[in-house]
Amino acid sequence: MADTCTLHILHTNDVHSRFSSMPHIASCLRQHRDRWEALGEHVLTVDIGDHADRMDVRTEATWGQLNVEVLNRSGYQYVTIGNNEGITLPKARLDALYERAGFTVVLGNMVDADTGKVPRWAVTQAIHEWEDLRVGILGVTAPFVQFYQLLGWETKAPFELLREQIAALRSSVDLVILLSHLGYPEDCRLAQEIEGVDIILGAHTHHQLAHGERVKETLIAQTGMLGTNVGHIRLVWDREAHKVQEASAELFPSTEYPADPDLSAYLAQEQKNTERLLERTAVRLSVELSNSWTEETSFGSALAASLRQWTQAEVGLANNGLLLTPLSGEVSYGDLLRCLPHPINPCAVSLTGEQLSRVLMQSIQPQVIQRELRGFGFRGKVTGWMGIDGLQVWYEAGEQPRIARIEVNGELIDSQRCYRVGTIDMFMFNRLFPDLAEGTQIHYYLPELLREILAQTLNDEALLTAAQKPRWLNLARS
Incomplete structure (x- = not known):
């Protein structure tokens, strides 16, 4: 086994139902995943929330379930939710949103107000494991406390929760990645105050960080909005030294990739179907x-x-x-x-x-x-x-x-x-x-x-x- 291994993370945030971007994003994800995995390198694909936006007829008519199917067809593995999923959908609709998800929803700071338990469609943390690398994945969303309470959810302040989660998780994984729909200022503060997070993949404030930003030992990345870019993090993990040897961030403009024909055809058909539903x-x-x-x-x-x-x-x-x-x-x-x-x-x-x-x-x-x-x-x-x-x-x-x-x-x-x-x-x-x-x-x-x-x-x-x-x-x- 080699002394190092390479992990690639492809990430999006705040797509806001800009479905015209998704066939290009799907091609980008598939093209890079195929190439890197053929080289024996590892790949994770994640979305950091606000993928759904009820201003689009296809999201409105399906209560966001078409967004989930698009994420499935594009090959995403992990997501967290944003406020557009969390507080624009009635509780019953959010509870049903991820029933057919082919990915894992990671969300640590929200529970059902009736049961005090994590929603059945989410996990508080995940560990993605290869033979030579273990990655811990955490997720948090912006805690609009009063809004969530009115909808039947309870949100937790993320910082203390994350401090506890990281302390419990750190010894059992090589890397910790946070999917954060808190916003860029909060991500920077979190990196300053809490040790043990290698990567923060951000959202909510629509910042476009061309090459990421390092705060202490944490690399923060965010892609902007509307699917204009796909973010790419490349990490080289030194197995013997048990540390990150290299880490870099960049953005791939999504329109530089050809539109996936199958996803394009699916979206065009669903446009017609959902328009009929709202007639x-x-x-x-x-x-x-x-x-x-x-x-x-x-x-x-x-x-x-x-x-x-x-x-x-x-x-x-x-x-x-x-x-x-x-x-x-x-x-x-x-x-x-x-x-x-x-x-x-x-x-x-x-x-x-x-x-x-x-x-x-x-x-x-x-x-x-x-x-x-x-x-x-x-x-x-x-x-x-x-x-x-x-x-x-x-x-x-x-x-x-x-x-x-x-x-x-x-x-x-x-x-x-x-x-x-x-x-x-x-x-x-x-x-x-x-x-x-x-x-x-x-x-x-x-x-x-x-x-x-x-x-x-x-x-x-x-x-x-x-x-x-x-x-x-x-x-x-x-």
Whole structure:
């Protein structure tokens, strides 16, 4: 037996259902695996979560099971989950997601709230063994504690857990690899604070590390997003010295590999099949709901009213930028998906009248309306005009708009009084409106996404009729 052996790790992260990348990724994985294994070298293929994204019709219609089949057909061996798998799927759907997985899900920091046990579809750790090498594999995901609790899961703080897992595992393996959907800053902190991890394969923050980054004795790697790259780690293990002799990281652009014809054909057929599944009528509209990102619309008002109704709040707020297409007539579930592809949930927050006034004032500033948004679940382009419900606002437009009067359900706003506001969870994270994020008694509503809520509320004729009446009153037009 040779004194050294070579391990290759091919990894992806945050593909977000960009299925057009997967036939290229599948070719990349297969081509390199065949070549390296023919040389007697070892290969692992892993994904670090957020492979599924419900904005894609094939993921939406199959509750992510098509993603699992694509991972199977591409030859993955180990995965962990991201927040898109963990908190955009109802508990029963996540429990069923990996029933047909041909790979192992490694996830150490999540348990079923009812049983206190690891989900039946996951293991807390894995050991992959060859004759001359033993590799321990751990996995953790970002602990969105409150969201997971509302869905029936409990998440654990990852650092102390990993410290215990590594201490128990280290003596029985040669290498420890962590599949981390915590994000790049947390990966760096983890490498600083916890010894014994040779490789951290990262995700969540969409960092693209061309040649990895070494923090103390740990090599950190991440590939970006949307399947643009396949990451490659090459390790040479010295068996006699019992240490890593060489370690390097690089990225393979996925489009440099030919699309796998079988996977391409499968995905094309499933596109047709899943589109048919979502052709079912969700709602029949008696009015047309058109939208504009730059001015008040009845659609924006209807969305705000839907959030207010769903959260049983006094006021509803929702930015028009969430609405990507108009709706009219018979609206299918596919139409709702195209209009609202975001994995965004409702939430309720308590604001003082003073805070609410500042939010409304900020919302009509041109730079806010036109601001481009990225991340935090948003799948649109700009913030757009703020749709409101339970409010009437008199304002003056212009380069520096100002508000003259605000009424809440027919009464002049009281700066000292607390109001319950129904809005979207995105505002709690992106701090576009600081007063919203700093409100009190924040409550999130899961598992329904915005489009699932509209499938119910748009059947309410009274809500639609009321949404036709302007809530923003431009004094210059009076």
